[in-house]
Amino acid sequence: MIEPDEVxxxxxxxxxxxxxxxxxxIYVSALGAPDGDGPGGIFMLDxxxxxxxxxxxxxxxxxxxxxxxxxxxxxxxxxxxEWGTPNxxxxxxxxxxxxxxxxxxxxxxxxxxxRRHVQALDLGKEQQMVLEMxxxxxxxxxxxxxxxxxxxxxxxxxxxxxxxxxxxWDLKKVIEIPAEPADPAKLPALLKDFKAVPPLATDIDLSxxxxxxxxSCWGTGELLQYDVSDPFNPKKTGSxxxxxxxxRTPHPKNPKQxxxxxxxxxxxxxxxxxxxxxxxxxxTWDEQFYPDGVGSWMVKLAANAQGGITFDENFFVESSxxxxxxxxxxxxxxxxxxxxxx
Amino acid sequence: xxxPPEKHAFVAALNPPGSKLNDALLVVDVDPESRxxxxxxxxxxxxxxxxxxxxxxxxxxxxxxxRMRRIRTSSVATxxxxxxxxxxxxxxxxxxxxxxxx
Numbered sequence: 498m499i500e501p502d503e504v505x506x507x508x509x510x511x512x513x514x515x516x517x518x519x520x521x522x523i524y525v526s527a528l529g530a531p532d533g534d535g536p537g538g539i540f541m542l543d544x545x546x547x548x549x550x551x552x553x554x555x556x557x558x559x560x561x562x563x564x565x566x567x568x569x570x571x572x573x574x575x576x577x578x579e580w581g582t583p584n585x586x587x588x589x590x591x592x593x594x595x596x597x598x599x600x601x602x603x604x605x606x607x608x609x610x611x612r613r614h615v616q617a618l619d620l621g622k623e624q625q626m627v628l629e630m631x632x633x634x635x636x637x638x639x640x641x642x643x644x645x646x647x648x649x650x651x652x653x654x655x656x657x658x659x660x661x662x663x664x665x666w667d668l669k670k671v672i673e674i675p676a677e678p679a680d681p682a683k684l685p686a687l688l689k690d691f692k693a694v695p696p697l698a699t700d701i702d703l704s705x706x707x708x709x710x711x712x713s714c715w716g717t718g719e720l721l722q723y724d725v726s727d728p729f730n731p732k733k734t735g736s737x738x739x740x741x742x743x744x745r746t747p748h749p750k751n752p753k754q755x756x757x758x759x760x761x762x763x764x765x766x767x768x769x770x771x772x773x774x775x776x777x778x779x780x781t782w783d784e785q786f787y788p789d790g791v792g793s794w795m796v797k798l799a800a801n802a803q804g805g806i807t808f809d810e811n812f813f814v815e816s817s818x819x820x821x822x823x824x825x826x827x828x829x830x831x832x833x834x835x836x837x838x839x
Numbered sequence: 840x841x842x843p844p845e846k847h848a849f850v851a852a853l854n855p856p857g858s859k860l861n862d863a864l865l866v867v868d869v870d871p872e873s874r875x876x877x878x879x880x881x882x883x884x885x886x887x888x889x890x891x892x893x894x895x896x897x898x899x900x901x902x903x904x905x906r907m908r909r910i911r912t913s914s915v916a917t918x919x920x921x922x923x924x925x926x927x928x929x930x931x932x933x934x935x936x937x938x939x940x941x
Contacts, residue, residue, distance in 0.1 A: 705840040767842035773869070780855030795850060795867065797877075812877040814867055818860060819852030826845040826869075 499542075499549060505531040507549040508540035512583050515565050517835065518544065520609065524553065526566050526577070533583040537563025554607075558614030562601040565629050568609055570837055571636035575607040576659070578627045578643055589781040592687065596649065598622040604630070604643055604659065606666045618668045620657060623649040627657075631703040631710070631832075633728075637839045640728050642671075642710055644698040652676035652691060654698035656712060658728050671731050674698065677717050683743040685788050694742050697786070699778055700762050704769040705831050709734070709800065713760040715778055716786065718744050720760040720798070722806050734804030739796065740776055742786055748796060750813040758783070758791040764824040765800075765831035772798040772806060777820035793820045846870040847880075 504510060510527035517524050523542040529535050538560070539553040554560075562579035569576075579601020580586060585594055594600060602624045606616040620627060624645045632641030640660040647654060656672035676693040688694065697716035703709070703725070710731065712721040718741020723731040738746040745755035758776030765772050775795045777783055783791040797812040814821075825833065848867045854860040866881030 705842075764848075766845055767840050768844065769840065771844070771869075773848060775850065777853070780853070783855075793852075795848075797869065811871075812869075814877060814879065816852065816865075816879070819854060819863060819865070821865070822851040822853055824851075825849040827847040827849070828842065828845055830845075 499547060501531075503549050504540065508552050510538060510540050510552065512537075513540075515567075517567060517833070519568065519835065520570075522550065523547070524566065526563055528563055528580065528586070529582040529584070533587070535563075535582045536561045537582065539563075539566060539577070553612055554614075555612040556614055558605075559617055560605045560614055562603075564601065564627070567630045567632050567641070568835070569632055569636065569639055569641075570609075570835060571839075572639050573609045574615075574639075575609040576630050576632065576641065577605045577607065578630050579603050579605075580626055580628060586779070587781065589785050590687070595625055595647075598625065598649065600625045601627050602645075603627065604668075606659075616666055618659065618666060620645060620668060620670075624655065625649060628699065629701050631701055633707045634703070634705050634831075634834065634836050635707055635839060636836050638707065642701060642703060642725070642728070644701045644712065646697055646699060647695050652693055652695040654696040654712075654714065656698070656701065656710070656723075656731070660728070669729065671729060672712070672723065674712070674714060674721070677743075679743045685742065685786055687785050688742070697759075700760075700774075702763045702765050702772075702831055704765050704800075705767050705834060706769060709765075709769065709804070711763050711765060711772060713763050713774060715759040715761050715776075717741050718746055718756075718759040720763065720772075720774060720806070722800070722804065724804055735800075735806035737798060737806055737808060739808075748794070748813045749808050749810040756792065756794065757787045757789065758794070762823045764826060766826060767829055767831070767834065769802070769831075770800055772800050773824050773826075774798075775821040775824060777822055780820065783820070791820065793817070795821050795824070844870075846873070852882075 511531045512528040513525045515526040522544045526539050528537045541550040564578045564580035566577040581600045602620050604618045626646035645655045654674045658669045658671045674696040676695045679694045681689045695716045696714035699715040700713040702711045710723045710725045722735035724734045725731045740756040740759040747754050760774045763774040793816040795814040797809040798806045848869045850865040852863045852865045861884050864883040868875040868880045
């Protein structure tokens with residue numbers, strides 16, 4: 498175990514989040530500094546000894562907020578996203594910060610080898626919380642997808658494509674998922690005035706062949722599948738409903754049991770045939786959006802090669818003693834594997 | 840992509856700040872041919888934390904921790920890294936998963 502003091506002392510970071518194995522070592526993102534403020538960033542571990550080596554950034558430019566990261570190994574490019582500092586998120590979503598656009602709304606492009614900030618891409622201040630980074634796995638392809646949790650304009654969630662354009666990086670919104678009208682009596686305090694359930698796209702995952710993109714809508718309780726073979730023009734190919742702030746859709750195995758929480762951390766098998774997801778986000782946020790209890794469950798879908806997803810009716814794992822979160826698959830999976838060769 | 844189907848899933852299992860319960864890494868049987876399919880078959884408890892603050896939000900499999908410039912094809916270990924993103928007890932936990940995690 499690596500103790501927090503070692504991370505504090507050697508990297509001046511805390512709250513580690515994403516881990517990827519990459520050039521020269523193990524990369525770990527961190528949401529902030531030991532005092533809970535920013536900046537967040539990436540620190541490196543020695544890949545043999547697991548010693549904390551220090552901050553990865555040589556020059557962070559304007560970057561301050563941090564969340565997820567990944568890369569295009571064929572383009573020596575690293576990409577990072579923005580959530581909030583630990584102080585902004587640990588006690589729950591703070592409405593005043595949200596309404597004043599203080600959560601992250603940018604992604605950053607970095608030179609992976611020189612460890613320097615190259616470009617900030619702004620999605621617009623109304624786009625709050627830019628979370629998961631899912632670059633094409635094919636190292637010859639220079640595009641990827643990131644998700645925005647919520648838009649202040651209309652509570653929609655959205656998926657953005659980053660891509661190369663005129664020797665620089667550019668962004669395009671390629672999917673927008675609208676909020677769903679709802680009876681205020683069924684909504685938690687935070688949402689009553691809006692009379693709608695935001696989709697809250699909290700996780701996305703891209704299949705290893707870069708063909709299908711999965712989107713967790715933790716608020717509405719829906720998991721969406723899009724064919725992104727043409728990344729500029731995604732086509733919706735599948736959807737399942739489970740949980741949700743107002744719907745509380747049951748699982749087919751227990752059709753009479755209403756479920757809280759919604760699709761959250763999603764994992765796709767290497768062959769693209771199976772999709773797993775869990776229902777818990779982050780304890781203080783769980784309590785805000787599911788104040789009567791979020792529960793804890795994990796489910797599995799079968800994915801058709803031509804598109805389409807269905808529940809495995811025999812797979813429903815409930816836990817009473819833990820909240821289940823990230824899933825990793827034996828051997829590897831779509832959110833951990835990086836390809837060095839086409 | 841061609842790959843053998845996974846037989847186990849590793850799941851970060853957490854408890855909120857203030858809870859007296861530990862965090863853990865759960866092993867779930869995802870092999871439809873197994874009689875324990877869809878059940879928890881293993882659990883690695885993370886140390887119990889005195890200050891009760893272990894909400895973690897990320898886990899990544901690091902496998903087989905190769906340097907890109909010097910790929911170690913002989914490495915057989917699978918490492919699971921669990922990054923716990925909370926307060927002073929931010930810690931990084933690693934467990935070596937053997938062939939049969941049960």
